[in-house]
Amino acid sequence: MKHMPRRYRHYSVQFLHPWDVRQIARLERMVFLEPMPMAQVVIKYLSPRTRFLVVKDGSLIIAYFGYEVLGPYAHVLANVTHPLYRRQGLASFVLTEAAVSAERMGAKAFIGEVRFSNQPQLEVLKAIGWTRTAVIEPFFGNGEGAHIVMKVFH
Numbered sequence: 001m002k003h004m005p006r007r008y009r010h011y012s013v014q015f016l017h018p019w020d021v022r023q024i025a026r027l028e029r030m031v032f033l034e035p036m037p038m039a040q041v042v043i044k045y046l047s048p049r050t051r052f053l054v055v056k057d058g059s060l061i062i063a064y065f066g067y068e069v070l071g072p073y074a075h076v077l078a079n080v081t082h083p084l085y086r087r088q089g090l091a092s093f094v095l096t097e098a099a100v101s102a103e104r105m106g107a108k109a110f111i112g113e114v115r116f117s118n119q120p121q122l123e124v125l126k127a128i129g130w131t132r133t134a135v136i137e138p139f140f141g142n143g144e145g146a147h148i149v150m151k152v153f154h
């Protein structure tokens with residue numbers, strides 16, 4: 001992938017392969033209160049509107065960003081960085097790089113929801129130019145509120 005920075009030269013960046021779908025479900029279970037179940041990851045993976053951009057260290061997925069294009073919006077499914085690979089700029093990288101493919105699929109902006117308690121994600125998004133546009137409370141299954149976040153591509 002031509003936008004891969006030099007500092008990631010020992011990692012590979014690719015769209016998700018079917019044999020790696022299980023790794024996405026495993027990371028979801030590892031980090032989320034309300035993870036996408038394996039069957040749901042498979043359904044999303046098979047949808048022509050969905051893409052998962054992944055970064056791998058050898059065969060291990062160390063970061064991913066999944067999104068689903070719905071008209072002019074690419075809705076964020078999730079982005080995760082493996083706990084052992086955080087603070088290397090990987091989330092910033094996948095979220096930025098994925099705009100290229102989302103735009104090719106017709107989207108004009110990313111839109112997503114971030115838990116009130118998820119300060120790390122809010123910091124990442126702020127650093128790469130996403131904006132908080134609204135609040136919905138409650139939003140998540142456990143009653144927690146969400147910041148609605150967006151990144152317009154141009």
Ligand SMILES: CC(C)(COP(=O)(O)OP(=O)(O)OC[C@H]1O[C@@H](n2cnc3c(N)ncnc32)[C@H](O)[C@@H]1OP(=O)(O)O)[C@@H](O)C(=O)NCCC(=O)NCCS
Binds near residue numbers: 119123
């Ligand atoms: C949020 C998450 C994706 C960040 O991944 P990451 O690869 O470590 O993020 P980056 O390295 O790109 O961080 C970029 C910047 O964001 C900010 N940041 C990231 N994590 C932070 C934290 N825990 N606390 C404060 N600031 C943070 C920093 O400014 C950081 O730059 P710096 O390391 O030079 O200071 C990761 O913590 C994660 O997977 N969390 C669990 C899953 C999740 O909540 N996903 C988002 C909701 S879908």
